[in-house]
Amino acid sequence: MLEIVNLHASVGDRPILKGIDLSIKAGDVHAIMGPNGSGKSTLSYILAGRDGYTVTDGSVTYNGEDLLALPPERRAATGVFLAFQYPVEIPGVSNSTFLKTALNAVRRQRGESELDAIQFLKLARAKCKQLGMTDEMLKRAVNVGFSGGEKKRNDILQMALLDPKLTILDETDSGLDIDALRIVADGVNSLRGPNRAMLVITHYQRLLSYIVPDYVHVLAFGRIQRSGGKELALELEARGYAEFGVNEAA
Amino acid sequence: MTWLDTLRNTNRSRFAELGFPKTGQEAWRFTNLGALAGTPFQPAPPAFAKVAIETLPSVTPSHRLVFVNGFFCANVSASDILPEGVIAGGLAATLNQHPALIEAHLGKLAHDTNHAPQALNTAHIADGAVLYVPKGVRVARPIELVWIGTGANEPLSWHPRLLVVLEPGSEATLIEHHLSLDDGAATFANGVSELAVGAHARLHHYKVQRERNSAFHLSTVAGRLEQGAYYEGFLLTLGAKLSRNEIKLVLAGPGAEAKLSGAYLVRGQQLCDTTTLIDHATAHGSSQQLFKGVIDGAAQGVFQGKILVRPDAQKTNAHQLSRALLLSDDARIDAKPELEIHADDVKCSHGATTGDLDDDAMFYLRARGIDQDSARSLLIDAYVNEVIAEITFEPVREAFEALASAWRYAG
Numbered sequence: 284m285l286e287i288v289n290l291h292a293s294v295g296d297r298p299i300l301k302g303i304d305l306s307i308k309a310g311d312v313h314a315i316m317g318p319n320g321s322g323k324s325t326l327s328y329i330l331a332g333r334d335g336y337t338v339t340d341g342s343v344t345y346n347g348e349d350l351l352a353l354p355p356e357r358r359a360a361t362g363v364f365l366a367f368q369y370p371v372e373i374p375g376v377s378n379s380t381f382l383k384t385a386l387n388a389v390r391r392q393r394g395e396s397e398l399d400a401i402q403f404l405k406l407a408r409a410k411c412k413q414l415g416m417t418d419e420m421l422k423r424a425v426n427v428g429f430s431g432g433e434k435k436r437n438d439i440l441q442m443a444l445l446d447p448k449l450t451i452l453d454e455t456d457s458g459l460d461i462d463a464l465r466i467v468a469d470g471v472n473s474l475r476g477p478n479r480a481m482l483v484i485t486h487y488q489r490l491l492s493y494i495v496p497d498y499v500h501v502l503a504f505g506r507i508q509r510s511g512g513k514e515l516a517l518e519l520e521a522r523g524y525a526e527f528g529v530n531e532a533a
Numbered sequence: 534m535t536w537l538d539t540l541r542n543t544n545r546s547r548f549a550e551l552g553f554p555k556t557g558q559e560a561w562r563f564t565n566l567g568a569l570a571g572t573p574f575q576p577a578p579p580a581f582a583k584v585a586i587e588t589l590p591s592v593t594p595s596h597r598l599v600f601v602n603g604f605f606c607a608n609v610s611a612s613d614i615l616p617e618g619v620i621a622g623g624l625a626a627t628l629n630q631h632p633a634l635i636e637a638h639l640g641k642l643a644h645d646t647n648h649a650p651q652a653l654n655t656a657h658i659a660d661g662a663v664l665y666v667p668k669g670v671r672v673a674r675p676i677e678l679v680w681i682g683t684g685a686n687e688p689l690s691w692h693p694r695l696l697v698v699l700e701p702g703s704e705a706t707l708i709e710h711h712l713s714l715d716d717g718a719a720t721f722a723n724g725v726s727e728l729a730v731g732a733h734a735r736l737h738h739y740k741v742q743r744e745r746n747s748a749f750h751l752s753t754v755a756g757r758l759e760q761g762a763y764y765e766g767f768l769l770t771l772g773a774k775l776s777r778n779e780i781k782l783v784l785a786g787p788g789a790e791a792k793l794s795g796a797y798l799v800r801g802q803q804l805c806d807t808t809t810l811i812d813h814a815t816a817h818g819s820s821q822q823l824f825k826g827v828i829d830g831a832a833q834g835v836f837q838g839k840i841l842v843r844p845d846a847q848k849t850n851a852h853q854l855s856r857a858l859l860l861s862d863d864a865r866i867d868a869k870p871e872l873e874i875h876a877d878d879v880k881c882s883h884g885a886t887t888g889d890l891d892d893d894a895m896f897y898l899r900a901r902g903i904d905q906d907s908a909r910s911l912l913i914d915a916y917v918n919e920v921i922a923e924i925t926f927e928p929v930r931e932a933f934e935a936l937a938s939a940w941r942y943a944g
């Protein structure tokens with residue numbers, strides 16, 4: 284589904300990614316673990332299409348298509364979904380307007396019919412219920428006044444509505460207490476399936492106890508230093524990133 | 534009428550001395566009236582609307598009074614019954630029917646002899662609108678003044694006067710709808726409004742200006758709020774080549790409350806100037822101002838807001854904020870918020886912010902499949918709707934949201 288080959292990228296003149304190779308098949312859940320500054324967020328933003336990053340070498344192919352050539356909205360339509368580390372607050376736009384606009388934009392690009400207000404509300408309420416959220420979240424402005432947990436759940440709700448094929452979870456555990464983490468992880472797990480792939484980006488092993496990956500990769504200094512199974516996450520939890528030359532202050 | 538002739542003549546000679554303001558004057562430093570002063574405007578002759586009232590635009594179902602180039606058009610205005618004692622009609626007609634009432638109020642609030650556009654208006658008083666609400670009367674139905682500008686070939690000017698008198702304890706909702714029926718030569722609408730809001734009276738006053746892009750639109754408002762009075766004003770500016778809303782409100786009685794907000798959306802070569810003075814003259818008054826601009830192309834926004842708190846105005850609560858969203862590199866805003874405080878026990882704040890669309894929000898929307906144009910529209914609507922939400926009268930709030938939203942597609 285996703286082939287990342289020798290990906291190099293910079294922010295301004297500063298190289299961040301220095302040759303990433305990663306292959307993800309449908310149904311797989313990959314975790315990328317790494318210390319701060321290793322390039323984790325850069326990778327997720329490049330995959331989602333954010334401005335401000337320059338790809339200097341390499342390629343990203345998604346279902347046979349050059350992903351890097353597509354604007355962000357096109358990537359979303361073809362099934363790439365980034366769950367944000369810090370979901371953005373948008374005052375003045377109600378969550379339901381946002382979700383309906385996004386869903387219909389994606390459906391239009393996929394050649395599906397748009398939903399009217401009633402159809403949308405029915406679907407959104409069903410998804411809310413499925414994810415243990417209240418309808419009231421639909422009426423509020425996007426993420427404004429939401430707790431950390433509510434923001435993340437709102438992202439998962441968007442994910443459930445947009446029905447992505449490749450989901451990138453960028454530090455989804457940051458700012459969540461254990462109860463909120465469990466709820467978010469349950470939401471993510473309910474969307475796992477043979478046709479979907481996930482890339483879980485995290486600093487800590489904690490999240491991976493709830494979203495159990497098939498593969499774990501260690502990212503440091505802009506490269507994948509080591510790959511393995513889920514047991515690699517536990518090893519990192521015990522020993523830290525020191526063996527990769529990373530010295531993190533305790 | 535001799536008093537009116539005297540008023541006109543005094544102001545005619547006063548304007549002859551003053552001339553149009555120049556940018557060398559502090560109050561006009563950002564707004565250049567050179568193009569206006571250089572246009573040979575002719576006074577618009579009395580006109581009448583040739584169209585049926587049903588076909589004229591309306592903000593919301595209301596008791597509508599229609600004016601063409603400043604002249605009241607009874608034939609296309611509402612004639613249904615208002616509560617007893619309420620007067621809503623043309624100034625010239627009301628002057629004939631209730632001369633004492635007009636003499637008692639006209640020129641009593643707008644009498645700044647150093648204000649050139651006001652002097653020019655007063656020199657030319659011919660017609661306009663009057664709203665009088667007797668003591669304790671609540672006018673439930675909104676009254677909409679439809680100010681139509683028209684004239685194809687030669688530049689025309691008019692100087693409409695609006696007189697609003699709310700007696701103690703009364704209440705009314707006034708909507709002003711300024712528009713052009715056609716395209717053509719420059720027009721110059723130079724309005725002056727006097728708003729007398731009696732003790733514990735409540736005035737809701739909403740204005741939308743969407744004149745054609747050859748229009749000059751100057752509006753000078755002088756309002757006075759007595760004890761416990763409430764004034765809610767909103768200005769939506771979409772049209773005209775150059776427009777200035779200049780509002781002076783005196784909180785004359787204790788506990789008076791003024792809420793004044795507005796949104797302006799301009800592009801091309803448009804200039805929109807908002808100049809306010811909130812004069813807290815006595816204690817326990819409160820005022821709140823929020824103005825938001827969306828400025829595209831090479832358009833210019835001007836905001837000059839002053840809060841004056843006089844020595845007797847203890848326990849004043851006064852806040853003011855100007856915000857501007859610049860959508861292009863050539864767009865500009867000149868903001869001058871000002872506080873002048875002579876009392877020590879007050880809560881006052883003011884501020885001005887300028888920015889462009891939030892990159893984080895843009896990316897968030899696009900990452901969810903929304904294309905760039907739609908994402909921009911959504912964010913602009915959200916920005917503008919935040920200030921339109923200050924309008925407490927829902928039908929106007931919805932109508933203004935729709936007008937502001939339509940602006941984006943008109944570009």
